[in-house]
Amino acid sequence: MAVNTTDELLAPIYTFLRCQTPELWLAEAAKPERLALLLREHAQLEIMAGQAAMTLIRQTLGRCPDSEASQGKGGEFIGAAVTAEFNDIDSMDLLNKMSKLAREELRHFEQVMAIMKKREITYKVVSGSRYAKQLHSKTRKNFRDKLVDTLIIGAFIEARSCERFAKLAPFLDAELSKFYLSLLKSEARHYQDYINLAGQYCSAENLQLRIDHFAELERQLICSDDTEFRFHSGVYQSEEEGE
Ligand SMILES: [Fe+2]
Ligand SMILES: [Fe+2]
Structure with a gap:
Protein backbone atom coordinates (compact mmCIF):
# COMPACT_ATOMS: atom_id res chain seq x y z
CA MET A 1 0.00 0.00 0.00
CA ALA A 2 1.51 3.32 -1.07
CA VAL A 3 2.16 5.96 1.57
CA ASN A 4 0.95 9.07 -0.15
CA THR A 5 -1.08 11.42 1.98
CA THR A 6 0.59 14.53 3.27
CA ASP A 7 -0.05 13.49 6.88
CA GLU A 8 1.52 10.08 6.33
CA LEU A 9 4.56 11.61 4.65
CA LEU A 10 5.02 14.19 7.37
CA ALA A 11 4.45 12.02 10.45
CA PRO A 12 8.01 10.59 10.64
CA ILE A 13 9.44 14.02 9.86
CA TYR A 14 7.61 15.65 12.76
CA THR A 15 8.98 12.92 15.00
CA PHE A 16 12.52 13.39 13.67
CA LEU A 17 12.59 17.19 14.01
CA ARG A 18 12.70 18.65 17.52
CA CYS A 19 10.49 21.60 16.67
CA GLN A 20 8.09 22.73 14.01
CA THR A 21 8.65 25.93 12.07
CA PRO A 22 7.77 28.95 14.25
CA GLU A 23 4.67 30.94 13.25
CA LEU A 24 6.77 34.10 12.99
CA TRP A 25 8.92 32.56 10.23
CA LEU A 26 5.81 31.46 8.41
CA ALA A 27 4.21 34.90 8.67
CA SER A 67 41.28 5.31 -7.53
CA GLU A 68 44.00 7.86 -8.25
CA ALA A 69 43.11 9.71 -5.07
CA SER A 70 44.18 6.71 -3.01
CA GLN A 71 47.53 6.33 -4.78
CA GLY A 72 50.80 8.12 -4.12
CA LYS A 73 52.87 9.82 -6.83
CA GLY A 74 54.64 6.58 -7.68
CA GLY A 75 51.31 4.78 -7.93
CA GLU A 76 51.76 3.12 -4.53
CA PHE A 77 48.61 2.60 -2.58
CA ILE A 78 48.31 4.98 0.35
CA GLY A 79 44.67 4.51 1.32
CA ALA A 80 45.01 1.03 2.80
CA ALA A 81 43.73 1.83 6.28
CA VAL A 82 40.68 3.64 5.07
CA THR A 83 39.89 1.15 2.33
CA ALA A 84 40.17 -1.80 4.68
CA GLU A 85 37.63 -0.01 6.80
CA PHE A 86 35.32 0.29 3.81
CA ASN A 87 35.69 -3.21 2.42
CA ASP A 88 33.02 -4.54 4.75
CA ILE A 89 30.46 -2.07 3.48
CA ASP A 90 28.55 -2.20 0.28
CA SER A 91 29.10 1.39 -0.80
CA MET A 92 27.04 0.72 -3.92
CA ASP A 93 23.98 1.60 -1.88
CA LEU A 94 25.37 5.05 -1.11
CA LEU A 95 26.53 5.57 -4.69
CA ASN A 96 23.18 4.57 -6.18
CA LYS A 97 21.05 6.51 -3.71
CA MET A 98 23.15 9.66 -4.04
CA SER A 99 23.16 9.40 -7.82
CA LYS A 100 19.37 9.15 -7.90
CA LEU A 101 19.02 11.92 -5.35
CA ALA A 102 21.30 14.26 -7.35
CA ARG A 103 19.22 13.65 -10.48
CA GLU A 104 15.99 14.37 -8.60
CA GLU A 105 17.39 17.58 -7.10
CA LEU A 106 18.45 18.80 -10.54
CA ARG A 107 14.98 18.00 -11.84
CA HIS A 108 13.54 20.12 -9.01
CA PHE A 109 15.94 22.88 -10.04
CA GLU A 110 14.56 22.75 -13.59
CA GLN A 111 11.01 22.93 -12.26
CA VAL A 112 11.71 25.98 -10.06
CA MET A 113 13.49 27.73 -12.92
CA ALA A 114 10.52 27.09 -15.21
CA ILE A 115 8.15 28.62 -12.67
CA MET A 116 10.45 31.62 -12.27
CA LYS A 117 10.67 32.11 -16.02
CA LYS A 118 6.91 32.05 -16.36
CA ARG A 119 6.68 34.74 -13.69
CA GLU A 120 9.56 36.75 -15.16
CA ILE A 121 11.68 36.34 -12.06
CA THR A 122 15.36 36.30 -12.99
CA TYR A 123 17.84 34.01 -11.30
CA LYS A 124 20.13 35.80 -8.84
CA VAL A 125 22.55 34.36 -6.34
CA VAL A 126 21.18 34.59 -2.80
CA SER A 127 23.65 34.69 0.06
CA GLY A 128 23.50 31.55 2.19
CA SER A 129 21.89 31.45 5.60
CA ARG A 130 23.66 30.38 8.79
CA TYR A 131 21.72 27.10 8.87
CA ALA A 132 23.73 24.63 6.77
CA LYS A 133 27.01 26.39 7.54
CA GLN A 134 26.56 25.97 11.28
CA LEU A 135 25.39 22.38 11.03
CA HIS A 136 28.40 21.43 8.87
CA SER A 137 30.78 23.25 11.22
CA LYS A 138 30.01 20.59 13.85
CA THR A 139 31.02 17.53 11.83
CA ARG A 140 33.83 15.37 13.21
CA LYS A 141 37.12 15.16 11.31
CA ASN A 142 37.84 11.44 10.85
CA PHE A 143 36.61 10.30 7.41
CA ARG A 144 34.06 7.76 8.60
CA ASP A 145 32.73 9.99 11.41
CA LYS A 146 32.51 12.92 9.05
CA LEU A 147 30.59 10.78 6.56
CA VAL A 148 28.07 9.76 9.22
CA ASP A 149 27.65 13.37 10.38
CA THR A 150 27.30 14.65 6.82
CA LEU A 151 24.60 12.07 6.07
CA ILE A 152 22.73 13.00 9.26
CA ILE A 153 22.93 16.71 8.39
CA GLY A 154 21.61 15.83 4.93
CA ALA A 155 18.66 14.14 6.62
CA PHE A 156 17.90 17.23 8.72
CA ILE A 157 18.11 19.58 5.74
CA GLU A 158 15.76 17.34 3.73
CA ALA A 159 13.36 16.89 6.65
CA ARG A 160 13.22 20.62 7.42
CA SER A 161 12.75 21.48 3.74
CA CYS A 162 9.90 19.01 3.55
CA GLU A 163 8.28 20.44 6.68
CA ARG A 164 8.58 24.00 5.38
CA PHE A 165 7.21 23.17 1.92
CA ALA A 166 4.15 21.67 3.60
CA LYS A 167 3.73 24.66 5.94
CA LEU A 168 4.10 27.19 3.14
CA ALA A 169 1.84 25.51 0.61
CA PRO A 170 -1.50 26.80 1.98
CA PHE A 171 -0.23 30.40 1.75
CA LEU A 172 0.84 30.20 -1.89
CA ASP A 173 -1.08 30.47 -5.14
CA ALA A 174 -2.53 27.32 -6.68
CA GLU A 175 0.39 26.59 -9.02
CA LEU A 176 3.08 26.98 -6.35
CA SER A 177 1.06 25.24 -3.69
CA LYS A 178 0.62 22.22 -5.97
CA PHE A 179 4.32 22.24 -6.83
CA TYR A 180 5.46 22.42 -3.20
CA LEU A 181 3.15 19.61 -2.19
CA SER A 182 4.45 17.55 -5.10
CA LEU A 183 7.96 17.87 -3.66
CA LEU A 184 7.05 16.35 -0.29
CA LYS A 185 7.23 12.77 -1.46
CA SER A 186 10.78 12.95 -2.80
CA GLU A 187 12.11 15.13 0.02
CA ALA A 188 10.63 12.77 2.61
CA ARG A 189 12.34 9.86 0.85
CA HIS A 190 15.62 11.77 0.69
CA TYR A 191 15.49 12.30 4.46
CA GLN A 192 14.88 8.58 4.95
CA ASP A 193 17.69 7.61 2.54
CA TYR A 194 20.20 9.80 4.34
CA ILE A 195 19.35 8.35 7.74
CA ASN A 196 19.39 4.77 6.47
CA LEU A 197 22.78 5.34 4.86
CA ALA A 198 24.22 6.91 8.02
CA GLY A 199 23.14 3.78 9.86
CA GLN A 200 25.30 1.67 7.55
CA TYR A 201 28.48 3.40 8.70
CA CYS A 202 28.08 3.36 12.49
CA SER A 203 26.38 1.45 15.31
CA ALA A 204 22.74 2.10 16.14
CA GLU A 205 23.82 3.61 19.45
CA ASN A 206 26.25 6.05 17.85
CA LEU A 207 23.72 6.92 15.18
CA GLN A 208 21.20 7.93 17.81
CA LEU A 209 23.80 9.96 19.73
CA ARG A 210 24.74 11.91 16.62
CA ILE A 211 21.09 12.37 15.60
CA ASP A 212 20.37 13.78 19.08
CA HIS A 213 23.40 16.06 18.81
CA PHE A 214 22.36 17.55 15.47
CA ALA A 215 18.66 17.59 16.37
CA GLU A 216 19.33 19.97 19.23
CA LEU A 217 21.60 22.19 17.16
CA GLU A 218 19.03 22.22 14.36
CA ARG A 219 16.26 23.14 16.81
CA GLN A 220 18.30 26.08 18.10
CA LEU A 221 18.95 27.35 14.57
CA ILE A 222 15.27 27.16 13.67
CA CYS A 223 13.78 28.52 16.89
CA SER A 224 16.20 31.33 17.74
CA ASP A 225 16.27 34.85 16.29
CA ASP A 226 18.10 35.27 13.01
CA THR A 227 19.58 38.33 11.34
CA GLU A 228 18.22 37.60 7.86
CA PHE A 229 15.28 35.87 6.28
CA ARG A 230 16.00 32.73 4.28
CA PHE A 231 14.28 29.42 3.53
CA HIS A 232 16.12 27.72 6.39
CA SER A 233 16.52 30.72 8.64
CA GLY A 234 15.51 31.09 12.25
CA VAL A 235 13.00 33.67 13.38
CA TYR A 236 13.41 36.91 11.49
CA GLN A 237 11.11 39.83 12.05
CA SER A 238 11.35 42.31 9.25
CA GLU A 239 11.04 46.02 9.27
CA GLU A 240 11.79 46.57 5.60
CA GLU A 241 14.24 44.21 3.75
CA GLY A 242 12.28 43.36 0.60
CA GLU A 243 13.47 41.05 -2.13
FE1 LIG B 1 14.72 18.89 -3.97
FE1 LIG C 1 15.90 16.58 -1.52
Whole structure:
Protein backbone atom coordinates (compact mmCIF):
# COMPACT_ATOMS: atom_id res chain seq x y z
CA MET A 1 0.00 0.00 0.00
CA ALA A 2 1.51 3.32 -1.07
CA VAL A 3 2.16 5.96 1.57
CA ASN A 4 0.95 9.07 -0.15
CA THR A 5 -1.08 11.42 1.98
CA THR A 6 0.59 14.53 3.27
CA ASP A 7 -0.05 13.49 6.88
CA GLU A 8 1.52 10.08 6.33
CA LEU A 9 4.56 11.61 4.65
CA LEU A 10 5.02 14.19 7.37
CA ALA A 11 4.45 12.02 10.45
CA PRO A 12 8.01 10.59 10.64
CA ILE A 13 9.44 14.02 9.86
CA TYR A 14 7.61 15.65 12.76
CA THR A 15 8.98 12.92 15.00
CA PHE A 16 12.52 13.39 13.67
CA LEU A 17 12.59 17.19 14.01
CA ARG A 18 12.70 18.65 17.52
CA CYS A 19 10.49 21.60 16.67
CA GLN A 20 8.09 22.73 14.01
CA THR A 21 8.65 25.93 12.07
CA PRO A 22 7.77 28.95 14.25
CA GLU A 23 4.67 30.94 13.25
CA LEU A 24 6.77 34.10 12.99
CA TRP A 25 8.92 32.56 10.23
CA LEU A 26 5.81 31.46 8.41
CA ALA A 27 4.21 34.90 8.67
CA GLU A 28 7.32 36.41 7.09
CA ALA A 29 7.60 33.75 4.37
CA ALA A 30 3.95 34.16 3.40
CA LYS A 31 4.38 37.84 2.51
CA PRO A 32 4.00 38.30 -1.27
CA GLU A 33 7.16 40.42 -1.39
CA ARG A 34 9.15 37.42 -0.17
CA LEU A 35 8.19 35.21 -3.09
CA ALA A 36 10.97 36.16 -5.52
CA LEU A 37 13.63 35.67 -2.85
CA LEU A 38 12.17 32.31 -1.86
CA LEU A 39 12.08 31.04 -5.44
CA ARG A 40 15.61 32.23 -6.21
CA GLU A 41 16.93 30.63 -3.07
CA HIS A 42 14.91 27.50 -3.75
CA ALA A 43 16.52 27.11 -7.18
CA GLN A 44 19.92 27.56 -5.57
CA LEU A 45 19.22 25.08 -2.78
CA GLU A 46 18.23 22.42 -5.29
CA ILE A 47 21.57 22.81 -7.08
CA MET A 48 23.39 22.65 -3.76
CA ALA A 49 21.48 19.52 -2.73
CA GLY A 50 22.50 17.85 -5.98
CA GLN A 51 26.06 19.02 -5.53
CA ALA A 52 26.23 17.68 -1.96
CA ALA A 53 25.11 14.25 -3.18
CA MET A 54 27.71 14.27 -5.96
CA THR A 55 30.43 15.29 -3.49
CA LEU A 56 29.54 12.26 -1.38
CA ILE A 57 29.84 10.06 -4.47
CA ARG A 58 33.25 11.50 -5.35
CA GLN A 59 34.53 11.19 -1.80
CA THR A 60 33.37 7.60 -1.53
CA LEU A 61 34.92 6.68 -4.89
CA GLY A 62 38.11 8.45 -3.79
CA ARG A 63 38.38 5.80 -1.07
CA CYS A 64 38.38 2.90 -3.55
CA PRO A 65 41.75 1.09 -3.73
CA ASP A 66 42.27 1.65 -7.44
CA SER A 67 41.28 5.31 -7.53
CA GLU A 68 44.00 7.86 -8.25
CA ALA A 69 43.11 9.71 -5.07
CA SER A 70 44.18 6.71 -3.01
CA GLN A 71 47.53 6.33 -4.78
CA GLY A 72 50.80 8.12 -4.12
CA LYS A 73 52.87 9.82 -6.83
CA GLY A 74 54.64 6.58 -7.68
CA GLY A 75 51.31 4.78 -7.93
CA GLU A 76 51.76 3.12 -4.53
CA PHE A 77 48.61 2.60 -2.58
CA ILE A 78 48.31 4.98 0.35
CA GLY A 79 44.67 4.51 1.32
CA ALA A 80 45.01 1.03 2.80
CA ALA A 81 43.73 1.83 6.28
CA VAL A 82 40.68 3.64 5.07
CA THR A 83 39.89 1.15 2.33
CA ALA A 84 40.17 -1.80 4.68
CA GLU A 85 37.63 -0.01 6.80
CA PHE A 86 35.32 0.29 3.81
CA ASN A 87 35.69 -3.21 2.42
CA ASP A 88 33.02 -4.54 4.75
CA ILE A 89 30.46 -2.07 3.48
CA ASP A 90 28.55 -2.20 0.28
CA SER A 91 29.10 1.39 -0.80
CA MET A 92 27.04 0.72 -3.92
CA ASP A 93 23.98 1.60 -1.88
CA LEU A 94 25.37 5.05 -1.11
CA LEU A 95 26.53 5.57 -4.69
CA ASN A 96 23.18 4.57 -6.18
CA LYS A 97 21.05 6.51 -3.71
CA MET A 98 23.15 9.66 -4.04
CA SER A 99 23.16 9.40 -7.82
CA LYS A 100 19.37 9.15 -7.90
CA LEU A 101 19.02 11.92 -5.35
CA ALA A 102 21.30 14.26 -7.35
CA ARG A 103 19.22 13.65 -10.48
CA GLU A 104 15.99 14.37 -8.60
CA GLU A 105 17.39 17.58 -7.10
CA LEU A 106 18.45 18.80 -10.54
CA ARG A 107 14.98 18.00 -11.84
CA HIS A 108 13.54 20.12 -9.01
CA PHE A 109 15.94 22.88 -10.04
CA GLU A 110 14.56 22.75 -13.59
CA GLN A 111 11.01 22.93 -12.26
CA VAL A 112 11.71 25.98 -10.06
CA MET A 113 13.49 27.73 -12.92
CA ALA A 114 10.52 27.09 -15.21
CA ILE A 115 8.15 28.62 -12.67
CA MET A 116 10.45 31.62 -12.27
CA LYS A 117 10.67 32.11 -16.02
CA LYS A 118 6.91 32.05 -16.36
CA ARG A 119 6.68 34.74 -13.69
CA GLU A 120 9.56 36.75 -15.16
CA ILE A 121 11.68 36.34 -12.06
CA THR A 122 15.36 36.30 -12.99
CA TYR A 123 17.84 34.01 -11.30
CA LYS A 124 20.13 35.80 -8.84
CA VAL A 125 22.55 34.36 -6.34
CA VAL A 126 21.18 34.59 -2.80
CA SER A 127 23.65 34.69 0.06
CA GLY A 128 23.50 31.55 2.19
CA SER A 129 21.89 31.45 5.60
CA ARG A 130 23.66 30.38 8.79
CA TYR A 131 21.72 27.10 8.87
CA ALA A 132 23.73 24.63 6.77
CA LYS A 133 27.01 26.39 7.54
CA GLN A 134 26.56 25.97 11.28
CA LEU A 135 25.39 22.38 11.03
CA HIS A 136 28.40 21.43 8.87
CA SER A 137 30.78 23.25 11.22
CA LYS A 138 30.01 20.59 13.85
CA THR A 139 31.02 17.53 11.83
CA ARG A 140 33.83 15.37 13.21
CA LYS A 141 37.12 15.16 11.31
CA ASN A 142 37.84 11.44 10.85
CA PHE A 143 36.61 10.30 7.41
CA ARG A 144 34.06 7.76 8.60
CA ASP A 145 32.73 9.99 11.41
CA LYS A 146 32.51 12.92 9.05
CA LEU A 147 30.59 10.78 6.56
CA VAL A 148 28.07 9.76 9.22
CA ASP A 149 27.65 13.37 10.38
CA THR A 150 27.30 14.65 6.82
CA LEU A 151 24.60 12.07 6.07
CA ILE A 152 22.73 13.00 9.26
CA ILE A 153 22.93 16.71 8.39
CA GLY A 154 21.61 15.83 4.93
CA ALA A 155 18.66 14.14 6.62
CA PHE A 156 17.90 17.23 8.72
CA ILE A 157 18.11 19.58 5.74
CA GLU A 158 15.76 17.34 3.73
CA ALA A 159 13.36 16.89 6.65
CA ARG A 160 13.22 20.62 7.42
CA SER A 161 12.75 21.48 3.74
CA CYS A 162 9.90 19.01 3.55
CA GLU A 163 8.28 20.44 6.68
CA ARG A 164 8.58 24.00 5.38
CA PHE A 165 7.21 23.17 1.92
CA ALA A 166 4.15 21.67 3.60
CA LYS A 167 3.73 24.66 5.94
CA LEU A 168 4.10 27.19 3.14
CA ALA A 169 1.84 25.51 0.61
CA PRO A 170 -1.50 26.80 1.98
CA PHE A 171 -0.23 30.40 1.75
CA LEU A 172 0.84 30.20 -1.89
CA ASP A 173 -1.08 30.47 -5.14
CA ALA A 174 -2.53 27.32 -6.68
CA GLU A 175 0.39 26.59 -9.02
CA LEU A 176 3.08 26.98 -6.35
CA SER A 177 1.06 25.24 -3.69
CA LYS A 178 0.62 22.22 -5.97
CA PHE A 179 4.32 22.24 -6.83
CA TYR A 180 5.46 22.42 -3.20
CA LEU A 181 3.15 19.61 -2.19
CA SER A 182 4.45 17.55 -5.10
CA LEU A 183 7.96 17.87 -3.66
CA LEU A 184 7.05 16.35 -0.29
CA LYS A 185 7.23 12.77 -1.46
CA SER A 186 10.78 12.95 -2.80
CA GLU A 187 12.11 15.13 0.02
CA ALA A 188 10.63 12.77 2.61
CA ARG A 189 12.34 9.86 0.85
CA HIS A 190 15.62 11.77 0.69
CA TYR A 191 15.49 12.30 4.46
CA GLN A 192 14.88 8.58 4.95
CA ASP A 193 17.69 7.61 2.54
CA TYR A 194 20.20 9.80 4.34
CA ILE A 195 19.35 8.35 7.74
CA ASN A 196 19.39 4.77 6.47
CA LEU A 197 22.78 5.34 4.86
CA ALA A 198 24.22 6.91 8.02
CA GLY A 199 23.14 3.78 9.86
CA GLN A 200 25.30 1.67 7.55
CA TYR A 201 28.48 3.40 8.70
CA CYS A 202 28.08 3.36 12.49
CA SER A 203 26.38 1.45 15.31
CA ALA A 204 22.74 2.10 16.14
CA GLU A 205 23.82 3.61 19.45
CA ASN A 206 26.25 6.05 17.85
CA LEU A 207 23.72 6.92 15.18
CA GLN A 208 21.20 7.93 17.81
CA LEU A 209 23.80 9.96 19.73
CA ARG A 210 24.74 11.91 16.62
CA ILE A 211 21.09 12.37 15.60
CA ASP A 212 20.37 13.78 19.08
CA HIS A 213 23.40 16.06 18.81
CA PHE A 214 22.36 17.55 15.47
CA ALA A 215 18.66 17.59 16.37
CA GLU A 216 19.33 19.97 19.23
CA LEU A 217 21.60 22.19 17.16
CA GLU A 218 19.03 22.22 14.36
CA ARG A 219 16.26 23.14 16.81
CA GLN A 220 18.30 26.08 18.10
CA LEU A 221 18.95 27.35 14.57
CA ILE A 222 15.27 27.16 13.67
CA CYS A 223 13.78 28.52 16.89
CA SER A 224 16.20 31.33 17.74
CA ASP A 225 16.27 34.85 16.29
CA ASP A 226 18.10 35.27 13.01
CA THR A 227 19.58 38.33 11.34
CA GLU A 228 18.22 37.60 7.86
CA PHE A 229 15.28 35.87 6.28
CA ARG A 230 16.00 32.73 4.28
CA PHE A 231 14.28 29.42 3.53
CA HIS A 232 16.12 27.72 6.39
CA SER A 233 16.52 30.72 8.64
CA GLY A 234 15.51 31.09 12.25
CA VAL A 235 13.00 33.67 13.38
CA TYR A 236 13.41 36.91 11.49
CA GLN A 237 11.11 39.83 12.05
CA SER A 238 11.35 42.31 9.25
CA GLU A 239 11.04 46.02 9.27
CA GLU A 240 11.79 46.57 5.60
CA GLU A 241 14.24 44.21 3.75
CA GLY A 242 12.28 43.36 0.60
CA GLU A 243 13.47 41.05 -2.13
FE1 LIG B 1 14.72 18.89 -3.97
FE1 LIG C 1 15.90 16.58 -1.52
